[in-house]
Amino acid sequence: MSISTDFIRTATQCIIALFLFTIFTSCPAAAQDSVDGRSEKPVPSDAVRVPYRDLETAEKLWNAFERKYGGDWRHDDNPRTGLPQTISGCTRRYRGTPVDVARTFLEENKALLGVAQPGYTLHYVETEESDFVFGGVKLVFQQRYQGIDVWLAEIAVIVDDDKRKRCLRIISSVWPVEGVATTPRLTAGAVLQTIQQQHPGESVVVTEGPRLVIVRSGAGQLAYLAFVNVVGQHERLGSPWLYVVDALTGEILEGRSLVLQ
Numbered sequence: 001m002s003i004s005t006d007f008i009r010t011a012t013q014c015i016i017a018l019f020l021f022t023i024f025t026s027c028p029a030a031a032q033d034s035v036d037g038r039s040e041k042p043v044p045s046d047a048v049r050v051p052y053r054d055l056e057t058a059e060k061l062w063n064a065f066e067r068k069y070g071g072d073w074r075h076d077d078n079p080r081t082g083l084p085q086t087i088s089g090c091t092r093r094y095r096g097t098p099v100d101v102a103r104t105f106l107e108e109n110k111a112l113l114g115v116a117q118p119g120y121t122l123h124y125v126e127t128e129e130s131d132f133v134f135g136g137v138k139l140v141f142q143q144r145y146q147g148i149d150v151w152l153a154e155i156a157v158i159v160d161d162d163k164r165k166r167c168l169r170i171i172s173s174v175w176p177v178e179g180v181a182t183t184p185r186l187t188a189g190a191v192l193q194t195i196q197q198q199h200p201g202e203s204v205v206v207t208e209g210p211r212l213v214i215v216r217s218g219a220g221q222l223a224y225l226a227f228v229n230v231v232g233q234h235e236r237l238g239s240p241w242l243y244v245v246d247a248l249t250g251e252i253l254e255g256r257s258l259v260l261q
Contacts, residue, residue, distance in 0.1 A: 044246045044253065047222040048179045053082030053114070061112045068108075069093070080221070083114040083174055090167040099127065101166055102139040102157035113155065114174050119146045122155060136160040136167075143174050146182040150175055151213040151228060177214050177223040184212060184225060184247035191227045191245050198243075198255060205232045207240060215244060215253075226253060 058077065066073070073089030094101040103124075110116035122141040129137060136159050143153040158169040188210040196204050209229035216223045225247040232240050244254040 044224045044226075044249060044251065046181055046246075046248050047217065047224040048177070050081065050216065050221050050223055051176050051178075052080075053176075055082075058082055065109065065112055078172075081114070081174075081176060083172065083176070084112060084170070085172050087170040087172075088168065090165050092165050094166045098137045098159035099124075099139060101159050101168070102141075105157065105168060105170070106141065106155065113170075113172060114176055115143065117176075117178050119178065120144070121147075123149075125154070145177050145180065145214055148182055148225070149211075149213045150177055150223075151215045151226075175216050175223065177216070180214050180223050181225050181248060182214075184227070186227070186245075186247055186250050188227070190250065191229065191247075194245060194250055194252065195229060195231060195243050195255075198252070206230075207232050210245075212247060224248075230258070 062075070069089060069091050073087060075084050075088075076086045077083065078085040094104055096104075106113065106115075106122055110120075115122060121144045123144050125140040125142050127137050127139050139157045139159070141155045141157070143150040143155070153173050153175045155174060156171045158171075160167040191210045192204075192206065207230045210227040211229070213226060213228050214223055215226045215228070227243075227245045227247050229243045229245065230240050231243065240258040242254065242256055242258055243252060245252055
């Protein structure tokens with residue numbers, strides 16, 4: 001008895017479907033990694049768990065904000081921290097240049113934005129034209145803790161051109177990192193030696209760093225001190241690689257090509 005090609009193809013497809021179903025139902029975490037194309041990165045033992053703003057505290061702060069600025073403002077909170085990630089509205093409270101307006105707003109709302117705790121500062125980075133609907137300029141402020149940049153954490157304040165009633169939009173990626181160690185145990189030279197060992201026989205050229213920063217984990221629930229480095233190799237035509245190295249132990253927490261994503 002011969003078996004048709006269509007029958008074999010259909011049976012094969014059923015077996016593959018059953019196999020994938022078994023993986024996704026018996027090991028959902030592994031299946032998620034497969035779908036996202038990511039694997040869990042190592043987390044240093046000295047990492048600090050990020051605090052989450054409770055609902056009662058958030059409501060008190062927003063009530064105080066609305067009493068001061070009125071109830072026509074809109075906001076959206078970061079689901080991982082409970083801190084604001086966007087705020088937008090208009091006010092007649094402010095006069096002066098966009099820089100003056102942005103600095104005054106941030107100073108008056110440090111507690112709401114999550115940067116009022118000791119050790120936090122917002123470092124002005126740059127001003128650029130805004131592509132937002134009401135025009136104006138965008139001012140960018142880098143979050144720092146104990147003088148160290150929190151990696152990829154900043155506040156952008158967009159201020160419109162109308163000096164009679166200033167409309168603002170705040171976009172925040174601030175992260176609560178209090179309690180994180182801020183004194184590295186490694187030197188920048190030791191970090192570069194660790195990276196060089198990953199590329200034996202190649203001439204490693206540093207294009208950025210080592211830069212000491214505070215990093216949060218991929219899931220966003222942990223924070224730790226690390227060196228961030230971008231290097232290129234002559235043998236690979238200078239293709240840049242990003243390395244994140246634990247500043248206390250020297251463990252490489254992440255190493256990936258910025259070209260081969």
